[in-house]
Amino acid sequence: MMRRMNWPAAAAFQVNSARLMALGLLVLLSGCEARNNVGPAKTEITLMRFFGSCDGQYAHVNEVAKGQGECGIITTLVNEFNATNSDGIVVRTEVVEWGPYYDQLIARIVAKDVPTVAVMHESALGDYVRRNLVLPLDKDFAAAGIATSDFTAHARRGVTIAGGTYALPFDSWSWLWHVNTSLMKQAGLLDPAGRPLVPGSPQELLAHARQFRRATGKPYFAWATANEPASNTRTFLTLVAQQNALVFGENGKSINMHQPAVDNALTLMQQLYAEGHVKPNLNYAGANQAFLRGDAGVIVVGTWAIDQFLNESGLASSPLYGSYTIFPFPQLYQRKAVFADGHSWVMLKAGSPDEKTHQAGVKLLKFIWDHSSQWARSGNLPARQSVVTSENFRKLPFRDSLAEITHTGIAIPSNVPTQRLVEFEIGAGVGNLLVSGRPLGEVQDAVETRVNRLLKKARR
Secondary structure: OOOOOOHHHHHHHHHHHHHHHHHHHHHHHHHHHHHHHOOOOOEEEEEEEOOOOOHHHHOOOOOHHHOOHHHHHHHHHHHHHHHHOOOOEEEEEEEOOOOOHHHHHHHHHHOOOOOOEEEEEHHHHHHHHHOOOEOOOHHHHHHHOOOHHHEOHHHHHHHEEOOEEOOEEOEEEEEEEEEEHHHHHHOOOEOOOOOEOOOOOHHHHHHHHHHHHHHHOOOOEEOOOOOOHHHHHHHHHHHHHOOOOOOEOOOOOOEOOOOHHHHHHHHHHHHHHHOOOEOOOOOHHHHHHHHHOOOOOEEEEEHHHHHHHHHHHOOOOOOOOOOEEEEEOOOOOOOOOEEEEOEEEEEEHHHOOOHHHHHHHHHHHHHHHHOHHHHHHHOOEEOEHHHHOOHHHHHOOOHHHHOOHHHHEEOOOOOOOOHHHHHHHHHHHHHHHHHHOOOHHHHHHHHHHHHHHHHHHOOO
């Protein structure tokens, strides 16, 4: 038989039931309120890049102003975007080593695992545009407030293909002379103000190099000649461009290595090496270390090395202590010109499956554009003219003298395909000329044959 509940127990039961109902109602209402106040649904996009990995130092730093060096600045820049954007956009960074970067990018495109945004050298951009793999961005830039009129002359050439803009320029990087002023003083190659004497002709350069070697017992130059063809290519193309000459045909389908400007450039490089003015058999790391040890007066390397060398020059234990300066590659022939390239950001066609993802990618590009002055601290030159002329940029060490490169920089024309392979073949041939002493004409024939074969085979 069922036992009846007495009155006090029944009353308690009713009170508890009422409390449970009220609690349930509060939970329901609070859930509704939370749903009403929740931010936008998250949109995840991917950013594929090189520049190294430094999460151990910067993973939780959300202010780009606190980042140092290329890796630190780009890492904190993305962190700040993730922390501050109000659109629920989350950028997932995918870091790839520089060496296999493009191989991995192509492999991902083939596998349909395509990043939303990817870094790309402007010298590589033309191949991706010709294969219809990247998006034109003029309309997106106009809508987002990215003024292409603010691109520097060099940046505009780098990202413009057949009249359309296909990437957001990030910087311009170039070939510089990094100089040990203590060794130059020892060689008697400083002016009365303590600045290095800058050669103004091939003959003057050879005279400086001979004087330097007599006084110091050391070679004038360190530059990478072993397993680093790019170094030779950049110096060679700089010397040719300073003579108002072009090695590539107007249609980008051929190279001409048999012309006076090429003869002059290669002869000068060969003579410098043969007379012992270039420290021999150095790879990239070896050349940098030779300069840091004080084994050479000048290293010919890019803008990206400024930060490292500047830091070394502040260490009392360093042979470079208080003895570092830089200047653009000197004008040795008729006009100022120096090899330059640039990093840029592209949006890949298959990387934005819907409009929401596409717009998220554009917003990231706008954020990068708005923080161009921060990236300029890395040593690379700004892609924005308004930053180049800004007081903050000019106050950075040595930058005032480097601003000219944003309009004197030259590059391989964008209609020349497979530029990385072309650069390799040129650089390998020049290196062979320097190291093995092969006859000039023989090297010219070999480079021209190999490069023209590459250009003929390249898909257009």
